[in-house]
Amino acid sequence: MSTATSGRTISVDTNIFVYAADGRDAAKNAVARSVLAALGRADVLIGLQVVSELQNAMRRRLRTAPWVAYQAARNVLVRFPSFAYDEQAVDTALGEAIVGRLSYWDALLLAAADAVGVSVMISEDMTDGLRFRGLEVVNPFGEGGLSERLRAILDA
Numbered sequence: 754m755s756t757a758t759s760g761r762t763i764s765v766d767t768n769i770f771v772y773a774a775d776g777r778d779a780a781k782n783a784v785a786r787s788v789l790a791a792l793g794r795a796d797v798l799i800g801l802q803v804v805s806e807l808q809n810a811m812r813r814r815l816r817t818a819p820w821v822a823y824q825a826a827r828n829v830l831v832r833f834p835s836f837a838y839d840e841q842a843v844d845t846a847l848g849e850a851i852v853g854r855l856s857y858w859d860a861l862l863l864a865a866a867d868a869v870g871v872s873v874m875i876s877e878d879m880t881d882g883l884r885f886r887g888l889e890v891v892n893p894f895g896e897g898g899l900s901e902r903l904r905a906i907l908d909a
Contacts, residue, residue, distance in 0.1 A: 761906065762796045764866045765789070766876030767806040769893065774825055775815055781877075781894060788875060788893050791907050792833075798871055799833040800862050838865035855879070863888060873906055 765788070772778065772785035804826050811822035838846075842864035849860035859878065863885040866874055874890045881892035881902070893903045 761872045762798055762870050763792065763873045763875065763906075764798050764800060764871040765792065765803065766862065766874060766878060767803045767810060768877045769875055770803070770807045770825070770829060771810045771815070772877075774811060774817075780898070784894055784899050787899060788903070788907075795907070797833050798836050798866070798869060799829060800865055801830075801835050801837045802858070802862050802865070804830050804835065806858075836865055836869040836871075838862075839868070842868060855885075860885075863890075875903065 769785045769788055772781045773789050776782050807829060808822040808826035811817045811825055812819060817825075838861050842861055845864035846855075846857050846861035849855045849864075850857040854860070855863065859876075863874060863879075867886045867888045871888055874885075874888055875893050876890055877892050877894055879890045881890060881900075883890040891900070891903050891906060893900055895901055895903075
């Protein structure tokens, strides 16, 4: 993967970081790890919401020790530039949640990401191909590994 990304700014949802830390599903773990490795050469912004969700998921879902969850979240915080949500993103998320298009937290992440110019959100939890303003959701998992759509984006 060359990961030039053609001027696109990429973000990653919490679930990719969780799969990278969780070895129970070897195939998803391998894809998540390869995605994160490829992002070292891309224009990436990570939501502070994702950092918070990561430590929470690791502690509650994966039952890791608090210091392990802290360190994983801290590593993401230090490795990638970040963005936060604001009042406008909250308002947008509330509107999306009320019509049922997205969960509040997914809409909040997408609204905040769109506001800072993210054009690709890598996520398994949201609908692959979903368009949210100037942003597209891409599921990284395909048959036999990395999805063709994400491979094309990372190789662009």
